[in-house]
């Protein structure tokens with residue numbers, strides 16, 4: 001389930017957004033201040049944050065800058081909400097690292113469309129769209145993995161390996177550290193040991209081995225793991 005953190009101090013607005021997002025099958029948490037938002041993010045990294053500009057204490061803009069400066073939250077999908085419509089504010093918001101910007105009042109339809117657009121760009125694993133890389137196809141809607149195009153065979157994998165493969169396929173070629181994988185795939189970077197990642201990568205490779213695509217999951221020594229796109233023109 002896609003986790004959205006709503007950072008908004010006006011309770012009525014926060015509740016309305018939360019209601020609409022829950023109706024659209026998102027899991028929603030509300031934070032009323034910048035420090036409550038930081039606390040929530042320290043605990044579990046959300047898939048996306050809706051961040052109000054005007055907050056008591058530290059502003060949404062300060063919080064956005066703070067998150068962009070931290071390796072763990074650098075890529076956190078972020079949409080700023082504000083009552084300000086002036087162009088200079090919009091530019092300040094985008095400069096602070098917001099992925100998009102919504103001016104209040106906005107319709108639920110527009111909010112959902114913007115959320116989906118930002119997720120497609122930055123966290124496609126939070127959406128239900130099927131992903132294909134080489135001969136490998138993963139469909140989150142049916143929770144199935146196939147290899148081999150038209151004459152494809154289904155690959156049987158466990159739920160954790162499925163989520164891990166989904167994340168790798170949504171971010172091909174990028175190297176992910178074990179800590180990042182725990183954060184993004186397990187949603188727990190504190191209590192689960194990094195060795196757990198190795199165990200599930202091993203299981204994922206074992207499941208993919210009969211289909212010949214297990215080598216796509218590469219170990220990057222000293223850094224973590226990466227899913228490499230198959231080289232065009234066959235095996236090197």
Ligand code: CA
Nearest residue numbers: 009052054055
């Ligand atoms: Ca506010």
